[in-house]
Amino acid sequence: MGAIRLEKVKKTFGTLDVIPGVDLDINDGEFVVFVGPSGCGKSTLLRLIAGLEDVTDGKILINGTDVATEAPAKRGLSMVFQSYALYPHMTVYNNIAFGLKMAGESKEVIEEKVQSAAKILNLTDYLERRPSALSGGQRQRVAIGRAIVRNPAAFLFDEPLSNLDAALRVNMRLEITGLHQELKTTMIYVTHDQVEAMTMADKIVVLQAGRVEQVGKPMELYNSPANKFVAGFIGSPKMNFLGGELAKKYDCHEIGIRPEHVAVSTENGEIPATVKIAEHLGAETYLHVEADGYGPMTVRATGEVPLGEHDKIFLTPEQDRIHRFDAHGLALGKS
Amino acid sequence: MESKQTPLGYVSFSVFAWIVGLLIFFPIFWMVLTSFKSELEAVSIPPSFISFDWTLENYAEVQERSNYFKFAMNSVILAVGSTLVGLVFAVTCAWAMAFNPTKRTKDALLWMLSTKMMPPVGVLVPIYLMFRDWGLLDTRFGLIMVLFLMNLPIMVWMLYTYFKEIPTDILEAARMDGATLPKEIIFVLLPMAVPGIASTMLLNIILAWNEAFWTLNLTTSDAAPLTAFIASYSSPEGLFWAKLSAASTLAVAPILVIGWFSQKQLVRGLTFGAVK
Ligand SMILES: Nc1ncnc2c1ncn2[C@@H]1O[C@H](COP(=O)(O)OP(=O)(O)OP(=O)(O)O)[C@@H](O)[C@H]1O
C-alpha cells in the first residue's frame, strides 16, 4: 500500500522559494512521473517526500498519516539515485542486504530476499563483486535491488537513467516498467526527458519553477495541454506556436500545432514555407522551415521525403489538432 | 612532466634533492653514530666517523639510570590515547562540517586552525593552574586531554577534506536504508574514509609523540613520556653527548620506524586535497 498525498508542501532554501506550494494526490500502485526543465524543483520535491529534506511547511501523507517530520527510514520508501549511490566498500550482496540488516532481519530472511531480488534483476552472478567492477547498467540494477528488498510503500527514482547510454536507457526503461507491472508498487519517477515521461507514466506531473503546471495521463497532456508551457514541453519535436492571421482566424492570441499535425505539400496549402534543414531519419523526416509571415516552424513528414534546403513547400495544419491559447498562455477550448 | 625534462635538468634536480635529503638526515645519522662512542670520543676533534671503538655502554647506562620502557609506555599511551579521543570528536565534527555545511563552516574551520598559530606558552599559566587545582599534573589523563585538544583542529581539517570527497548521495542512501546516524557513520562513512582516517591517525600519533612543550611542563615522573626522558639527560651534570645521543636514539627510534613504513600513506594523506 502506498498512497501519497501532498498538501500545500512548501520549501525554501534561505530566501530562495523553490517550492511555493504543491498539492498532489498519488494513488496506490500508480506510476507517477515528475517532469520539468532543469532546476524546476523535481529533485527537491522528491527529496521532500523521501525525507532527505525537511519541508518548510505543509503535509506529506503516506497512507493517510502525516510523515512530514518523520525520519526517512520511518516513511517506508526506497530511493534510487541518479549516481546509483552504491556503497563502494561492500559487495553487491551486502549493498542489497544493507537495508535488511539495518532493519534487524535474520540471516535466512536476508539471504532469501537478496537472492530473489538478484534473480529478478539478473544479478545472481555478480553478488560477490564490488560496485566498481560492474557496468553502469548493472550498477543501476543493484541500486534497484537495494530498493526492492525493503518492500517499500513506494519507490522514488531521481533520474535513474541519465548516466546510461542511449541504448541501455531504452532497455532499463522497459525493465523498470516491467518491474512496476510485476510489483504493482507506487513509483515516483523524476526525469527531464519527456520521452521517458510519456512512455512510462500512468500519470505525469509537469512542474515549472516549483509549481505544478498540469497533472494527467500522458495522452491527456498531449491532446489537451492546459497551457503553452505544457504544450511546448510535452511532445517532441516541440509544438509550433503561431500568431498573426491564423490566430485571428481561430479567434485567439496564439495557436499551437504539433509538427506531426501539419500536412506538407509541394503544390498547395495554407502557409507557404521554405525548407532550411531537412533531417532524414528514414521512418520520418523533420523539416525545419521558415514559414512566410510566421517565422521558423518544425514539421514532421512520414517516410522519406525528397526535400532539401531552399525547397518551397506548403503547410496545412490539421484543423481539429489546433490548440488555442489566450494572451496569458492558457489554453482555450476547441473552437 | 617528467618526460619533458632534459637529462641535465634531471641530474641537477636529483643532486639537489640528495643534498637536501642528506642535510636533513645528517643530524639523525650523527646522533646514532655518537650514541655508540665513548664520551671522550664523542667530543674529540676532529670527529671520527667509523674508526672508533664501538660500544654499547651508553645504552646500558641509560637503561640503568632511568627506566626507558616506562617512558616509552607513557609515550605510546599519550600518543595513541590522544589520537583515539581526538578521532571521536574530529569524526563527528568533520561529518557535520562536510555534510551539513552552513555559510559559516569555512570560517569556523579557519578559526579552529588559526588557534594553532597561537604560541602555546601564552596559555601555559592558566592551563598549569587548572591542572594544579584539578589534580591533573603529572597524570596521563590530563596530558591526553591537552594533546588531543592541541591536535583537534588539524584532525578536523584533515578529515573534513577527506569527507568532502565522499558523495552525500551515499550517506543519504544509507539513511533511506534505515541506518541511524551512528550506523551511517560507522558502517558507511568510516569504511569509505579509511585511507584518510589512517593518515590522520598516523600524523597525530607522530605529532603527539614529538610534542615536548606540554609534556615537559605538565609532567614530572608518573606520566612523563620520552621527551622528558631525553630532557633529563641534557641538564644537570653538564652535557654527556654520547649518553644523550643514546637516549635520543631510543626515543625517536619507534616513531621513526612507524614513519618509515607508513610514509606512502602519510604523503598521500597530507597532499590529498592538493593532487587528486
Ligand atoms: N541545498 C540547496 N540549497 C540551496 N538551493 C538549492 C538546494 N537544493 C536545490 N536548490 C535549488 O533549488 C532549485 C531546484 O533544484 P532541484 O535540484 O530540485 O531541480 P531539478 O528540477 O531536480 O533540476 P535537474 O533537472 O537539474 O536535476 C534550483 O534552483 C537549485 O539551485
Ligand SMILES: [Mg+2]
Ligand atoms: Mg534533479
